[in-house]
Amino acid sequence: MIVGDSISQGLEGDYTWRYRLSQNFNKHDVLVRFVGPWAGTSVLPASQPSDYPARTAEPVYTGRYRPGIDFRDNRHYARWGRQLHEAKDNIKDAVAAYGPDYLMVELGFNDLAWGVSCPERLVADIEVFVRRARDANPDIRLLIANVVHRTPLSADPNLADIIDSYNRMLPCRLGALSTARSRIALVDLARDYDPHSDAYDGLHPNNIGEFKIARAFADVFSSAFGRGRIDFLDPVPHMTDPLPIAAPAGITVTPRGSHIAISWPHVFGASGYWLYWRDATSGKGFRRSPLPILADSLELRVQHGHAYELMVSAARGLQESPTTEITSVVLDDHDAAVASAVP
Template sequence: MARNILCLLGLLLIMAGCSSPSSSQTTAETPADSTDTKGETDSIPAPKIACDPIPEPTTIGSAIPIHCQVSDDNTPSENIALSWHIKNSPLPKNTEPGDLSETTATITFTPKAAGYYALELTADNGTAKNAIEVDFSVQESLQIDCQSPAEPVEVGQTIPLHCEIHTSNGTPELHWTLLEGPEGLEAVNLPQKASVDFTPTKNPASKGDRYQFQLSGTLGEVSASDTLAFTVVNTNQPPQIHCDSTGYSALVNQTVKITCEVDDDGKPLLPGDVTLQWDIRLSPDRNLSITAPKTAAPQITPQVPGRYTLELTADDGEARSNILIDIQVESPTAKKILPLGDSITHGVGGLKSFRYDLWKKLIDANYSFDFIGNKNTNDPVNPVFPDYQGKTFDPDHQGQSGIRADTVAANLPGWLTGYTPDIVLLHLGTNDMLQDKSVNSTIEALRQIITSLREDNASVSILLASPIGYSDHNYAVGPGDIDRLETLQARIHTLATEMDTFNSPVVWVNQASGFDPDRDTADGIHPNAAGEEKMAQKWFDAIMTL
């Protein structure tokens, strides 16, 4: 019995010596140089490696940042050995080291040739290794830097057109293109090299003609270009044109007589000294003709209301000059003006809005007009609008407090069933930015509004405003609202240019310029009396250009 007990105790001692601590990780073989006598140890997994993709294409000589992240839950980062190796390179063997000296997970690599590269990062925690390849393609590099010649350049003066070419290897194919030049200039053929001579021979107007050239180059699959520009002038004194006026106003079917005089170098003209020519530059009347177009005293009789522009050109054979004459033709009936916008148009908190000051300015100018819209009150009630020059204020408008451009776009077709404007004062976008609408969606809403107005009246004139700024002193103005409004103001300028047409002009009105939200508003958003006066003046100036 005692012998059996001794055997059992011995067996228990043996089992206790052979057991190992419990672990949730898988085990691995003990390294060959290990002297652990307690039994098997837990295996340590290989480090994890992840690398960011490299934007392509890259070019020769450019420093390429390679960002990798190495993680190991069991081994401190300082105990992980990192090494880089070039697995593939377009360079011949032995011309580029196979192993790189960098021992960090983030390195900068500068390729020396075009082609395919593969770099390998190895991470070793002393027990296990892991590796990852980072591959990318490298193209030839090409850069073109052009320098514009000194200005001004005179007619007949030979000037160098010079560009610097920077390449990694090889000679690029080059091509010169004339991007901008005086009207009627035939195509310019220049030698296809980086430095050429050019002699402008066209006889420009006294204001000068602008030339712009572009040098383009291709090297393999890589292309680059740059431009240079200069103004060409004629030092010969052009003919002098003197007209009684450069701006006329008339009614439909009324004959407009224009009177001008022309002299050359201060001397009276003899027959044949100067050639005169009148041309129509802007006319809503497609059937308009000029009586006596080759004299200094032409006449026109417009049949359609709108803005007309005539140009007189005087050419003495060596130099020429010109002058523009604007003619505003009105219909016998009053222009219907639609103020379309948000609370800034509506008028809030006892403020009159810009509409009252604009109304007075139009009366002073003897302008025949009628404000229209389905609203005739301010928010919440009308302030006192004093009579002016014996007339009572016309309160009609289409402004609504808090409204956004997309809401106006959705409702405008229905509103237009009740009226048809000749001129629209469009001031929207403030609430869109304050209510976190995107600039792009607001621009598209404004585009839809302009389209709806033209569907109602194909010849409507739209005065499109970049809205006044607001101040962050107002609680409603949040972080980023001012920056987004400034972006919208610039985009509206572009939209006005894009949508401007001959029959339906879109005139950009920069209400934001010169407007100080801290001084010109009552609450950081809505204009005070000074701000309303500024807005009214800009609307008035724009209306007078139509």
Template sequence: MRILILGDSVSQGSSGDWTWRYRLWRRLVDAGVAFDLVGPRDDLWDLRADAPGAMSYADPDFDRDHAARWGMFAGMPDVPVASLVTTYQPDVVVVMLGINDLIWTDQAPAEVAARVGDLVAAARSARPDVDVVLSEVTQHWFPDAPELNAQLALLAQAATTASSRVVLAAAAAGYDVDRDTWDTSHPNARGEVRIATAVAAALHELGIGPAATLPATMPPVGPRFPATFSGTLAGAEGRLAWTSGPGATHQLLWRRDVTTGAPWTRSPVPLPRDGTLVVPGLRRHHRYDFRLQPVKGDDLPGGDVYSAVVSLVPGGPMLAPAGVRAVARGRRCVRLAWRPVPDATSYVVERRVGRTWTRPVRTTTPSWRGTRLPVAPRWTFRVRATGDQVVGPPTSVTVRPARSAAPCR
């Protein structure tokens, strides 16, 4: 069973899409139908280049042949339909055209339907017994689109013959502009499933495949491919750069201050598909995480589709105190000293007790004196530098008490 899909951008799809052609192929394969999708193309529309030729399908592992082209008019197919049918000998032609004629040529719905009727006649001129599926245009919210769909229904009834059947695919039924498109015109993953289900139901009328209903669970929408993301530092400024994956029309930036335990927050301003961004005012020694979330039109990606996390620490991490020295002053006293740590405003000292540490004691100088320590064979201390909500890594030191009972000093 050879099937030729003739359509415009809704049928061709764009960068990162599965396409409704994939959804139909998957449905028929799972049903055990022996079929072949035919046509002169196998590509998507490349959103970045604004040209045909993209192969960036969300899943390219299917029969991608088709005869759809972005911007095609029913009245001006780029390849004559008779030539397509002669070359590929389809048993069924699926036609999903007319919305561009309606919007861009100011033709009345009846005139556009007549142009679709000419396509049916041209297909029959090359193969008199070819069957045809006429799909409604999905964008029923555009002026005159409902009337065009009504005219296509009348055409399907009038054009049917004993040797060449014409059936209508009710693709507009239940199709929603917000839920099923990413830009008020082109289908997202949910829209793809709805169109494929309508076309599969029409094919069932022709005896091809089982009865078709919508699945209980719809697929996630939005881009499936994260951006390539990187970042550098220039003083207290972060410099981010990215290139979007297929399908993204822009990116959303998320950030968090890991040092303060802040949650991820999303910038309200979307970023372009590709670009760079300077992030000023980063605090020294704080670790900041950044990630990008791809968006296609008005569709956020379903599920966790994010770029790799870029982490930036202006000034580097807070350093551990160096040169820590401990001198016992009697059996219960000790004095600690260390070299000052850059950007530290204070230090915390803790003493080990078994497997835990005592409550931190804070000092603003690079030294500390401990008194009334418990009598023990040795004491272990650790010192950390702190500043601007940053706590650096520790440096540990162990000291034995002095044997004498000299007073603390």
């Protein structure tokens, strides 16, 4: 059972490293069954709650994979935004329910990046995670990955040092936890994973990163549990294989008091959207939303009687689609939004 976060669940349109690993087992004619409660990738929701970001939309586990692939053995226990601090509290029930013989664990980035845990606390959570998994299956074998880096963030300049600190602590602690009955093997993802070339957004794996993560797990599985006969067969590609992202088909505007609700048809594979808007009445130029919009809609505060011009593009990490045609909107005194395309 693969236990992980967004790196393991994947986004709509990904192959995922889980697929690459499954393909490797198939090429070795090794019968492996992936287990877990979920089977899909993550998808952006239609909307976020009114108190977002304090509360986010319910996670989605039904997203599709890259068109054209056959990934039937796709069960997993990975979720976008997941933390080890949370996973340690439900791993016992999951192991009991789905009966895995092995756990492949890729967790910890969100704990460190979001300030949920310091390195010492995260290592302590690993101990609890292992103990509770063994409560359900004393013979469980585990492959536990360290934490990959992401490209630098100006808002969190110390993150790389924090990750390095945790990764230095992990091998010794896993060695102490490993037993003859329930062995633990370290998967050194951080050694080979380069967020500059292996990720489509500075963190989440592109096709190169998927191969590298799958290879790391496969080779450790082979050496620790497979008697050296299940090494990763496929060469890691040198070229990226980005999913083409289309522009949203159009914009719909609905008045909501002093706000307008702006929505657009979902774009397959989008990791977010950029809104470009300007107050045409005041003569100001277009502004772009400070961050990608993580839903197929948003609300924008406007002034009555002012004309606004809006356009939206879809994003997938650093990739951005063309924008929609410009739509002009005026909120009249009766709270009716009059929208029209700008020629």
